[in-house]
Amino acid sequence: MANAMLHQTVGTLQLHGSSGIHFQGGNNSVRLVPKGFKVEVGFCKRGICSSGEKKFSVIQASASQTYVFDPVLSPSNNGTHESLKKSNEAALILIRHGESLWNEKNLFTGCVDVPLTKKGVEEAIEAGKRISNIPVDMIFTSALIRAQMTAMLAMTQHRRKKVPIIMHNENEQARVWSQIHSEDTIKQSIPVIAAWQLNERMYGELQGLNKQETADRFGKEKVHEWRRSYDIPPPNGESLEMCAERAVAYFKDEIEPQLLSGKNVMIAAHGNSLRSIIMYLDKLTSQEVISLELSTGIPMLYIFKEGKFIRRGSPIAPTEAGVYAYTRKLAQYRQKLDEMLH
Ligand SMILES: O=C(O)[C@@H](CO)OP(=O)(O)O
Structure with missing residues (x-):
C-alpha cells in the first residue's frame, strides 16, 4: 500500500469486519464522522489525497482493509477534540x-x-x-x-x-x-x-x-x-x-x-x-x-x-x-x- 499523501502520514488504521464501516465509491479518500470529532481517512493508491470527498457512507461492516490516515484527526490518537484544541x-x-x-x-x-x-x-x-x-x-x-x-x-x-x-x-x-x-x-x-x-x-x-x-x-x-x-x-x-x-x-x-x-x-x-x-x-x-x-x-x-x-x-x-x-x-x-x- 502506498502512503503518498499530502497530509503528514505517520500510521495506518486497520478496519475489520466488525468495525461497521463500509466504503462506497472507489478507492480514494473518505471522510467519516464518528462521535464528537472528525476522522479523515485516505486510501488513495498513490498521489495526493485531499479532503472534501463525500462519496461514501457509513452503513455496514466491510472486509478488512488497511488505510493511511492522518493521526491527528483520528480517534486512536488518544486525543479528544478538546485536547486537540488545546495542544x-x-x-x-x-x-x-x-x-x-x-x-x-x-x-x-x-x-x-x-x-x-x-x-x-x-x-x-x-x-x-x-x-x-x-x-x-x-x-x-x-x-x-x-x-x-x-x-x-x-x-x-x-x-x-x-x-x-x-x-x-x-x-x-x-x-x-x-x-x-x-x-x-x-x-x-x-x-x-x-x-x-x-x-x-x-x-x-x-x-x-x-x-x-x-x-x-x-x-x-x-x-x-x-x-x-x-x-x-x-x-x-x-x-x-x-x-x-x-x-x-x-x-x-x-x-x-x-x-x-x-x-x-x-x-x-x-x-x-x-x-x-x-x-x-x-x-x-x-x-x-x-x-x-x-x-x-x-x-x-x-x-x-x-x-x-x-x-x-x-x-x-x-x-x-x-x-x-x-x-x-x-x-x-x-x-x-x-x-x-x-
Ligand atoms: O460585486 C460583488 O460581487 C461584490 C464584491 O465586489 O460587491 P459588493 O461590494 O456589493 O459586495
Missing part, C-alpha cells in the same frame, strides 16, 4: 482577491467568473510578499478564477517555495490523472482545494449591473441594504445570511478540522463570503457586520489556538517583527526559512 496552534490567512475587471468597472459581480486586472495581479503579488514568512500547508479558494489567481500569485512570493497544486477530485478519472508519483514531490507541494461554497455571494438580478446606476435607479439606501445588510437579499440573490449558510458551514466542516490538526491554512475568497466567515470568527452581530468592509488583496492573519481564533490584523511587510512575536511557532518558522535560505 495545537495554527495560522489562518484570509485574503480577498485582488481587483477584478468588474471591480474596476464598478459592476456587481457575485458568481460571475471574472479575472483580475493588472492592478489585481499586482495586489496579489504584494499580498504574497506580506505573508511570505508565514507557513501555509493548505490553501482553500473559491471556484472562481479571481480567487484562484490571487492565491497562486501570492504563493509565487512565498519564501518556502512549495508548489501550490489544485486538487482535481471532481471525478475518479480527474483524480487518477492528476496523481503525483513521488513522495518527495508531494512533500514539496501545497494542496489547493477549490470549493464553490466559498464563492462570492450570488448577487441575483444585480449581476452585471453598474453599482452607481443601480443606486441612482433604486436609491442609495436600498442598494446599501442589498449590499451590506445581513438578511435582506438582492432581487433573486443571496443575502449575507444565505451566503454564510454555505460558506461558514464549509469553514466549520472542512477548514476548522485542518486548523485543529495544526495545519496552517490560507483562504482566498471574496468580499462577502469572507465577511460571513469573519462574522463567525470575530463573533460579530448582524448589526456589526454591516460596517465590515474588506479591501481587495489585503491578507488578514488569525492565530487558531486553544479552540479560539485570535485576530492578528494584517501583516504590513514580510519583515515586520510584530507578526512573528505573536507566537513562538511563527518566529521559529521564519527563523528556519532564514537559515534555509542563507
Whole structure:
C-alpha cells in the first residue's frame, strides 16, 4: 500500500469486519464522522489525497482493509477534540482577491467568473510578499478564477517555495490523472482545494449591473441594504445570511478540522463570503457586520489556538517583527526559512 499523501502520514488504521464501516465509491479518500470529532481517512493508491470527498457512507461492516490516515484527526490518537484544541496552534490567512475587471468597472459581480486586472495581479503579488514568512500547508479558494489567481500569485512570493497544486477530485478519472508519483514531490507541494461554497455571494438580478446606476435607479439606501445588510437579499440573490449558510458551514466542516490538526491554512475568497466567515470568527452581530468592509488583496492573519481564533490584523511587510512575536511557532518558522535560505 502506498502512503503518498499530502497530509503528514505517520500510521495506518486497520478496519475489520466488525468495525461497521463500509466504503462506497472507489478507492480514494473518505471522510467519516464518528462521535464528537472528525476522522479523515485516505486510501488513495498513490498521489495526493485531499479532503472534501463525500462519496461514501457509513452503513455496514466491510472486509478488512488497511488505510493511511492522518493521526491527528483520528480517534486512536488518544486525543479528544478538546485536547486537540488545546495542544495545537495554527495560522489562518484570509485574503480577498485582488481587483477584478468588474471591480474596476464598478459592476456587481457575485458568481460571475471574472479575472483580475493588472492592478489585481499586482495586489496579489504584494499580498504574497506580506505573508511570505508565514507557513501555509493548505490553501482553500473559491471556484472562481479571481480567487484562484490571487492565491497562486501570492504563493509565487512565498519564501518556502512549495508548489501550490489544485486538487482535481471532481471525478475518479480527474483524480487518477492528476496523481503525483513521488513522495518527495508531494512533500514539496501545497494542496489547493477549490470549493464553490466559498464563492462570492450570488448577487441575483444585480449581476452585471453598474453599482452607481443601480443606486441612482433604486436609491442609495436600498442598494446599501442589498449590499451590506445581513438578511435582506438582492432581487433573486443571496443575502449575507444565505451566503454564510454555505460558506461558514464549509469553514466549520472542512477548514476548522485542518486548523485543529495544526495545519496552517490560507483562504482566498471574496468580499462577502469572507465577511460571513469573519462574522463567525470575530463573533460579530448582524448589526456589526454591516460596517465590515474588506479591501481587495489585503491578507488578514488569525492565530487558531486553544479552540479560539485570535485576530492578528494584517501583516504590513514580510519583515515586520510584530507578526512573528505573536507566537513562538511563527518566529521559529521564519527563523528556519532564514537559515534555509542563507
Ligand atoms: O460585486 C460583488 O460581487 C461584490 C464584491 O465586489 O460587491 P459588493 O461590494 O456589493 O459586495
